[in-house]
Amino acid sequence: MLSPKNIERLSLYRRILTELKQDGSEFVYSSRLAELSGGNAAQVRRDLMATGYSGNPKLGYSINELILSIDDTLGKSKCCSAILVGVGNLGKALLAYFKNQGAGPAIKGIVDCDKSKIGKKFSGYLCYSIDEIPTLIEETSSRVAILCLPKNEVQEVANKLIKAGIKGFMNFAPIHLDIPDNIFVDYIDMAVSAEKVAYFACRINKNK
Amino acid sequence: MLSPKNIERLSLYRRILTELKQDGSEFVYSSRLAELSGGNAAQVRRDLMATGYSGNPKLGYSINELILSIDDTLGKSKCCSAILVGVGNLGKALLAYFKNQGAGPAIKGIVDCDKSKIGKKFSGYLCYSIDEIPTLIEETSSRVAILCLPKNEVQEVANKLIKAGIKGFMNFAPIHLDIPDNIFVDYIDMAVSAEKVAYFACRINKNK
DNA sequence: ACAGTATTGTGAAATAAATAACAGCTACGA
DNA sequence: TCGTAGCTGTTATTTATTTCACAATACTGT
Incomplete structure (x- = not known):
């Protein structure tokens, strides 16, 4: 029912709301949320409508209650763990990134094809082999996998992950998965x- | 005229075409490109139309000529250099990533706010201070900046980069730039x- | 040489997404 | 207590994007 774009924006709003809360605010208007998220006030209201929460026509939205409502809508993602596959440069950086990350799925285990990495620890996580995927996924009850493998290895590993119960991927490898x-x-x-950025940066784009 | 999505897909097609070429193919059908890119054949043809190149109704598209045509359309991005700002975990990983990357803008210099990093080398690049941005940008004629800074530093640095001539950003910091x-x-x-991935992974989504 | 066939190029239709517009509320000040 | 200003919720409109559908085309095999 909710589209990926809706979900993205809700996640974004929640982050902004959390910051506003820390700054001591209690209420916020859709117009302010639009400003902070780079969107449009009508769209913000529309997105928020989808969570079932109603704002106050004079005060705006209660930050606390709105956070709870978004939590509730996205909620199930909280109970969702992830494993990271491929501990190269990017994989290590992502491990660090998600470690300091409150929202979204928590990384619960890591895997690599490279035998020399198996058994070693990265950011506190023990690295497992591809063959141990089913066990690891079951033990961590993970449903998400973050793919940071070279592109020639990704499809095969993805197949194994799906067999083991993974339902969603973040794929950093430059290849379409079948x-x-x-x-x-x-x-x-x-x-x-x-x-894309280079393309648009290198044209004189008067507006937009 | 071309939208960001068009550009994204063209870049994607070119990568796929380059691989097909390496595998020894000479021609390709829109349907095959659609398969490999995860899109739809009509859309592929539409995107390719925008490059001005015409395929052959029986043979499909000449891979060589199509690559040249896409090159020509995206072309200006080749002459476009980038600087990377923020050499933390992610910044370092991206340096390595783009170093082995043929297409798109080449990273020509790196910058960090952290005094302890300035003057050090990362992936062969000497790290400059924020104050040296104008000089660095002029010397490298960069128009793109990759932002891997903590979110509280990004806006200020972005302002300086724009003043110094940067026209496009890849922003990895979780904040909207004004x-x-x-x-x-x-x-x-x-x-x-x-x-987002967690959200969709944690629903039983029969189809789509 | 020519019929057959499968693909391209592209207008038209369908779908999705963003924006505008406004009625209906609700706090607040007089 | 009541009028008002300014916000929300939501419908209508617009705009963007994708997909469909098919005539035009160019190679292939005979």
């Missing part, structure tokens, strides 16, 4: 992103 | 992305 369409994949393609 | 709208920003928010 998988059943009840599995969710978010492609994060930094080369493509960089090229 | 900047003129002739500056392009691509927000890469991994916490939000992770939460």
Whole structure:
């Protein structure tokens, strides 16, 4: 029912709300949330509507209550653990990144194909082999996998992960995964992103 | 005229085409490109149309010529250099990532706020201070900046970068930048992305 | 040389997403 | 207590994007 974009924005709003709360605010207007999130006030109201929470026509939204309501909507993601596959440069950076990260799924285990890494610890996590995936996933009850493998290894590993119960991927490898369409994949393609930025940076774009 | 999404897909197609070429193929059909990119054949044809190149109704597209045509369309991004700001875990990982990366803007210099990093080398790049930004940008003729700073430092640094001539950002910091709208920003928010994946992974989504 | 066939290029239709517009509320000040 | 200003909730509109559908096309095999 909610689209990926709705979910993204709700997650974003919650982060902003949490900061506003820390700054001591109690209420916030949709227009302010729009400013802080880079969106439009009408869209903010629409997104928030989807959580079932109603604001006050004079005061705006209660920050506390709104956070709870978004929590409730996204809620199930909290109980959702992740494993990280591929402990190269990027994998290590992501481990550190998500370790200091409150929201979203927590990384519960790491895996690599490289035999030399198996049994070693990274950011406090013991690295397991590909063959141990089913055990690791069962023990951590993970449903999400973060893929930071070289592109020629990803498809095969993804297949194993799906067999072991993974339902969603963040895929940093620059390749499209051929998988059943009840599995969710978010492609994060930094080369493509960089090229896009360069393209628009290198035109004189008067407005927009 | 071309939207960010068009550009993304063109960049993606080019990568796929380059691989097909290495595998020895000479021609490719839109349907095959759609399969490999995770899209739809009509959309592929539409995107390719925008490059001005015409395929052959029986053979499909000449891989060589198509690559050249996409090169030409995205072309200006090649002559576009980038600087990376913030050499933390993520910054270092991205340095390594883009070093082995043919397409898109090449990283030409790095900058950090942390005094202890200035003057040190990372992946072969000497780290400069914030104050040296104008010089660095001029010397490298960079128009793109990759932002891997903590969120409380980003806005200020972004302002300085814009003053020094930067026209496009890849922003990994989880905050919306308040900047003129002739500056392009691509927000890469991994916490939000992770939460989105968790959300969809944790629902039994029959199809889609 | 020509019929057959599978693909391209592209207008039209469908779908999705963002924005605008405004009625209905609710706190607040007089 | 009542009028008012300014916000929310939500419908309507617009805009953007994707998909469909099919005529035009160019190679292949005979």
